[in-house]
Amino acid sequence: MVWLKFYQKERQRFLKAFNHKVTDEQARKIIKKLVRHFKIPLVLIDFRGHHGGGHAHSNIISVSHNPAIGVLCHELAHVFNKAKYGNWKHNKKLMRTIGTFIKYCEKKNYWENGK
Numbered sequence: 001m002v003w004l005k006f007y008q009k010e011r012q013r014f015l016k017a018f019n020h021k022v023t024d025e026q027a028r029k030i031i032k033k034l035v036r037h038f039k040i041p042l043v044l045i046d047f048r049g050h051h052g053g054g055h056a057h058s059n060i061i062s063v064s065h066n067p068a069i070g071v072l073c074h075e076l077a078h079v080f081n082k083a084k085y086g087n088w089k090h091n092k093k094l095m096r097t098i099g100t101f102i103k104y105c106e107k108k109n110y111w112e113n114g115k
Contacts, residue, residue: 006090017102018070020111027067030110034101040080069110073101
């Protein structure tokens with residue numbers, strides 16, 4: 001139940017990011033740039049299915065094909081928080097990290113074409 005509230009709050013806060021989908025190739029580029037900029041341990045990205053969600057485990061992110069930028073940032077935030085704070089939890093730190101990643105994507109204008 002707590003996760004459900006977290007997801008609702010996340011989507012309300014970052015509606016634009018969760019509504020904007022990118023191609024698989026654009027997603028790879030965005031992840032690569034975020035990993036390099038925020039100095040996140042090596043991350044591998046895997047595309048599976050079309051359900052719209054994702055999953056992070058160790059340094060592997062699994063997302064659906066043509067993911068939303070918000071989903072990419074959410075899953076990458078799990079990897080970042082695990083490396084920096086030692087947990088995967090859906091908490092305020094995770095929400096803050098997601099916001100930081102989304103702001104960076106907005107600053108770099110990844111909404112236009114995924115660059």
